[in-house]
Amino acid sequence: MEPGAGDGAPHYNENNGYRRPGAMSPASATDAAREADRIRPVLKRLWEQKKWDPATVRAALLHLGYEEGRTGSNGKPHGGTLMVRAMNSRFTDGREVTPEGALVGLRVHTDACVTAFVQKSNYEVTTNGPYPETGCFEPPAGH
Secondary structure, rough: OOOOOOOOOOOOHOOOOOHOOOOOOOOHHHHHHHHHHHHHHHHHHHHOOOOOOOHHHHHHOOOOOOEEOOEEEOOOOOOOHHHHEOOOOEEEOOOOEEEOOEEEEEEEOEEEEEEEEEOOOOOEEEEOOOOOOOOOOOOOOOO
């Protein structure tokens, strides 16, 4: 069995590598923590006001001075560092459901992100390195 192989499935680490964020340098981790501290009170206020739709969350965070991230026609990032989108859908009771709420990804440096969400039940703000295929957002689980 591989070290750290979760439930012991063969090739667990290899198959789930895409779900591990990259490493952050100490300086980038410090900068990411500072940005997380700016975002946390905004999401707390929105959560208390029961406002967690992506448009409202995006507007509140843009007010902090972040620039909305854009992608070029090739899908590559093209300016801006803030991405706010709907929650990931999930299969529930035999159908695909997208919960109310917003996911937040802020690229602080090439090796550092602030990742957050706000939804009806709670909110959370964390820091992490980027994921290989999905940038600041944690990729959905595979098969």
